[in-house]
Amino acid sequence: MLARVSSTPTFRRLPRAVREQQMLDAAVKVFSRRGYHGASMDEIADDAGISKPMVYAYLGTKEELFVACLHREGTRMMQAIADVVAPDLSADERLWRSLRAFLGFVGAHRDGWSVLYRQARGEQPFAGEITALRRRIVEVVAGMLEDTLRDAGREVTETELEVVAYALVGATESVADWLVDHPEADPEQTATRMMNVAWVGAAQLLAGTSWRPPNRRGEAPS
Amino acid sequence: MLARVSSTPTFRRLPRAVREQQMLDAAVKVFSRRGYHGASMDEIADDAGISKPMVYAYLGTKEELFVACLHREGTRMMQAIADVVAPDLSADERLWRSLRAFLGFVGAHRDGWSVLYRQARGEQPFAGEITALRRRIVEVVAGMLEDTLRDAGREVTETELEVVAYALVGATESVADWLVDHPEADPEQTATRMMNVAWVGAAQLLAGTSWRPPNRRGEAPS
DNA sequence: AAGCATACCTACTCGTGCGTAGGGTTACGC
DNA sequence: GCGTAACCCTACGCACGAGTAGGTATGCTT
Structure with missing residues (x-):
């Protein structure tokens, strides 16, 4: 299993505070474009360059995420x-x-x-x-x-x-x-x-x- | 299989136009209370005193139903x-x-x-x-x-x-x-x-x- | 009274997407 | 260098609800 073939090594681990902001940025963007129900947590996570469980770990459920936005x-x-x-x-x-x-x-x-x-x-x-x-x-x-x-x-x-x-x-x-x-x-x-x-x-x-x-x-x- | 044990025999068949209005009444009511996504077709059908396939037969999909409302x-x-x-x-x-x-x-x-x-x-x-x-x-x-x-x-x-x-x-x-x-x-x-x-x-x-x-x-x- | 269209039902399929289990890896303190 | 805590992942369970298949009963027409 090859992992991280190439791409910029931007995959550095970031402190929680930073990631939370990135997630919120992504969430605002996706919620705005698709609407609350149209937006999927997967897409938000993807757009934030992170995987879904991270979003849940930091910002909670979809509803809580929206409230945070x-x-x-x-x-x-x-x-x-x-x-x-x-x-x-x-x-x-x-x-x-x-x-x-x-x-x-x-x-x-x-x-x-x-x-x-x-x-x-x-x-x-x-x-x-x-x-x-x-x-x-x-x-x-x-x-x-x-x-x-x-x-x-x-x-x-x-x-x-x-x-x-x-x-x-x-x-x-x-x-x-x-x-x-x-x-x-x-x-x-x-x-x-x-x-x-x-x-x-x-x-x-x-x-x-x-x-x-x-x-x-x-x-x-x- | 006993059918329709008692209850008022209001289960008379009604002409399409009438049923459609009843369905729309129910739909408006449920959509208003629960919101578009929160409303389920089952609840709307139920509230109209009819079963789900009837709603689909007369008013089409959920989206079309909402537009009709x-x-x-x-x-x-x-x-x-x-x-x-x-x-x-x-x-x-x-x-x-x-x-x-x-x-x-x-x-x-x-x-x-x-x-x-x-x-x-x-x-x-x-x-x-x-x-x-x-x-x-x-x-x-x-x-x-x-x-x-x-x-x-x-x-x-x-x-x-x-x-x-x-x-x-x-x-x-x-x-x-x-x-x-x-x-x-x-x-x-x-x-x-x-x-x-x-x-x-x-x-x-x-x-x-x-x-x-x-x-x-x-x-x-x- | 037979025929037929229309009203109506129960009981399913199936996709979608939220939320999580369980495990890897990097940094940092000591 | 070694433990520990934080960061991060892949892969799944599972419920919910839209839409349908296939069949039954009723009234209207001839």
């Missing part, structure tokens, strides 16, 4: 935002910087985060985890809105705030998706456009300019 | 909107009615459409189909915006329009999700809130009130 990429994304946002900034500036950082991040890693994120929202085992993350983000956004609103001396119910925040978050996710499959688009400019519709809308709304349903024809009042 | 629910949703929108209405009224109908529909079928929709966006085989549908909707929304904008005598690039439309669509989807897991919420009122942020934002924006990125500190101009 989600966790790493999610943390990176949050970090990218945290790096540019300081708590002493005004609410609109905080929102602007977050948006900029977020779309910049998505644009820079066109696969990876946003793809995993979409995957996770569908699959039962992860939907909960993702929903929790999403809720945290919504609360931050709602907080920003509330700050501005308080300065303007306006009262709004919590539900109202929540819905508006959900709308903003959803809009941003959607625009991020758009960014992912428009490689020629500039994240910076896209962020500006997004900020336009989001902030102008929210600001005007909170300032009191509200839209009311028309009652023109055939709408029976109760 | 998507198709039926999607058509129902589109129909709910088409029922209340006439082409001779003003753009804002068209948008308002669509929104109202959409959130009303989602609210009325709290599982079903929106859950399947989320599922489909993640899985590779259906992502294409869903993206196409989504694009059509985005184009409709973009059309509404363009109409209004043309009336206001303002010029905007197609890309700008597309991004704003994507933002609006994403925001609506997100709010729909919120509605799904807030059973106590009123779709009508939610639609109004949504219209507030969407339309006021878009209208103000297209009227020329745009937000510009601040250039306060340390931002080197190119």
Whole structure:
């Protein structure tokens, strides 16, 4: 039995920490391309240049591996935002910087985060985890809105705030998706456009300019 | 071999069209609860009160079955909107009615459409189909915006329009999700809130009130 | 009443892919 | 140099679930 005929002797044994990162890189890549179920542990192991039992030894089951991917990429994304946002900034500036950082991040890693994120929202085992993350983000956004609103001396119910925040978050996710499959688009400019519709809308709304349903024809009042 | 010991003799043979609907009902239910992969054909058949080969005979493979679900629910949703929108209405009224109908529909079928929709966006085989549908909707929304904008005598690039439309669509989807897991919420009122942020934002924006990125500190101009 | 199409079933095959048993080899401490 | 612990492998067991083969009963037509 001839072993390792030729090929670069890159088969050096590597410390655990390094291999784990390589595995995660491979996993993110394969999960993104094939989806959670479409991805096989064999392919991930193969892509990481390692054999399957190693993956199990280091990162656990497929489900745990996916969570680990989600966790790493999610943390990176949050970090990218945290790096540019300081708590002493005004609410609109905080929102602007977050948006900029977020779309910049998505644009820079066109696969990876946003793809995993979409995957996770569908699959039962992860939907909960993702929903929790999403809720945290919504609360931050709602907080920003509330700050501005308080300065303007306006009262709004919590539900109202929540819905508006959900709308903003959803809009941003959607625009991020758009960014992912428009490689020629500039994240910076896209962020500006997004900020336009989001902030102008929210600001005007909170300032009191509200839209009311028309009652023109055939709408029976109760 | 005793067959059918007791139980209601509901085991009457039913015409194909009826059974197909029962199967689709069961499929939608199971797919929503378990997700595409989590659902088994056995469970769907069981839930429909029928055996597996029947499902294959009438609706084809699992993938085809899921597409059939998507198709039926999607058509129902589109129909709910088409029922209340006439082409001779003003753009804002068209948008308002669509929104109202959409959130009303989602609210009325709290599982079903929106859950399947989320599922489909993640899985590779259906992502294409869903993206196409989504694009059509985005184009409709973009059309509404363009109409209004043309009336206001303002010029905007197609890309700008597309991004704003994507933002609006994403925001609506997100709010729909919120509605799904807030059973106590009123779709009508939610639609109004949504219209507030969407339309006021878009209208103000297209009227020329745009937000510009601040250039306060340390931002080197190119 | 015979014929026939359609509705319907039980009981299989078989691929796929997760997870593991059990064993080799390299580095590092002593 | 020698033990020990970490790294890494080939090869398998096994469950699960999609899809099917082949046969039975029922109602509708003539």
